Amino acid sequence: MNKSSFGSHFTVTTWGESHGKALGAVIDGCPAGLSLSEEDIQKFLDRRKPGQSRYTTARKEGDLVEILSGVFEGKTTGTPISLMVRNTDQRSRDYGNIAYSYRPGHADYTFDAKYGFRDYRGGGRSSGRETIGRVASGAVASKLLASLGISFCTYTKSIGPVSIENFSPEEINNNAFYMPDADAAAKAGTYLEKCMKNLDSAGGVIECRITGVPAGLGNPVFEKLDAMLSQAVMSIGAVKAVEIGDGIQVAHMNGSEDNDGFTIKDNMINKTSNHAGGIMGGISDGSEIILRAYIKPTPSISQPQQTVTSQGRQISLEIHGRHDPVIVPRAVVVVESMCALAITDALFANMTSRLDKIQKFYSK
Template identity: 80%
Template sequence: MNKSTFGKLFTVTTWGESHGKALGAVVDGCPAGLELDESHIQKYLNRRKPGQSRYTTARKEGDQVEILSGVFEGKTTGTPISLMVRNMDQRSGDYGNIAYSYRPGHADFTFDSKYGFRDYRGGGRSSGRETLGRVAAGAVAIKLLEALGISFCTYTKAIGPAEITEFHPEEIENNAFYMPDKKAAEKAGAYLEQCMKEQDSAGGIIECRIKGVPPGLGTPVFEKLDAMLAQAVMSIGAVKGVEIGEGFHVAQMRGSQDNDGFAASEKGIVKTSNHAGGIMGGISDGSEILLRAAVKPTPSVSQPQATVTDKGENISLEIHGRHDPVIVPRAVVVVEAMCALTIADALLGNMCARLDKVQEFYKK
């Protein structure tokens, strides 16, 4: 398996399968001296772990992280940080009926086409449980970014037709959907109850706001910051679309409406609006970065679905086992983690962009 590593300077390599003994990540490139322990990482893993409400899978996993290397006396050493979470509640027998058939909406067919072999127990490396390593690594990146004054606010913008109309950050942790709008959360609950009654699932939209990012991150051609953020978030299995700033709405706007003006202030040059979502020409402009991710409905539904076996025989398949009727709430922290990993990598990469800054760093 190749391409399990993300980043250039601040890198993460995830490993493990949904029904293997453990999953984890190796973070390399984190500067020495950052205060870090399991408790910081654990609070992020708790946001994605299963069994939080009736709207998530009933799989019972504590998802307790262990730091195996790279930390000494509560601080990072500058060497690779190895993180591990053991699987405790696998039920591989739930997947016996798909050992020789392809689940609609999953990676079964494409994975088999590429490798000629697949771990059918929950999807193996294609499972959403792989994101556990991303979140653990993302927690390290967030800790680094906090030390630089960069903060995140990530939440569910919509589940199905239930979309937020108000924004109250304190409400995000008060409902099962991580929505900053109590009324929208209630509508989302009613919508999901109907989906579950009909043995169906739902998708939604996740929004991530990043404050404190300095101007100058990203490059003007192939590694634009918005392109790298899109790649990072699109690498999450359930994400089918990414928007920055006005996103697809720009197609309906005029240039005079979409352009962000500039003004001089006591803080220096600032923008008068933020339609660009904090990134212009592929480079951060110092204003809030605004990103949205479209998450597809959970593909595992109990309704009969048409598919084929690996021998090409037409069959009808009903998927059983423990599955989320919506994965949006648990994916909120995954989107945040991937954005954090991208920003951390871009920050380190930007340190050598200007000669005067390099000279300043090495000045004796």
């Protein structure tokens, strides 16, 4: 299997299966001298690990990271960084009834169609547990970006029909849904209780705001920054759509509404609005980048669903085991991590875009 790597300059390759011995990632291209510890990475993994609330899977995994290479005396060495998280609570027997049947909403059929083989224990490489490697790598990218003054604020904007109406950043980590609105979080909990009672699941929207990104990242044609961010986020299994700035609303706007004007503030060029979401013509404009990811409902539900076996027999399938009634809260840090990886790769690619900057870097 190829295509398990992301990035051209800051390259991340994830490895492992949901019910294998371990999962992880290898980061190639991280510069030497970045202070990095397992604790830095663990903070990110703790945001996606299971068992955080009654609305996440009861699989009891500590998801403890080990740095195997690329760090010496607390600093990166410039060589590949290898990260590993061991699986400790696999229950492959929960998947015995789907060994020869295709789960609706999952990658079972398409994986089998491509390779003629699949790991039915939780989906193997198609499992959401693969995102452990992404999050661990995203933690490294985020720390690197923080040293350049680039920061992220990522949160749940909606779950099912419940959307935030207020924005309090300090509230994001105070509820099980990572919502910046306590009232909306309470309503989301009530809605999910109904879903769980009906053996059903829910989807939602995650918003990521990135501040401090300098103007000039991205390219005007194929590798536009918004295209790179969208590719990164759309590679997450549960994501079905991505918006930048006003997103699909621009189809209902006039140019006089959608265009962002320019002004001079503190002797710097600034925009009068940010409908573009921080990216114009595929290149960052220096304002806040705003991205939204639309997450589908968890496909593993206990309601009877129509499907077929690999031999072509029609059956009714009920999926049991330990599954999240909503993926959104645990996916918040995954979206943030993929955005961090995309921004880091774009930063590194941009270092050779201007001769004057290369000359300045190498001048004695």
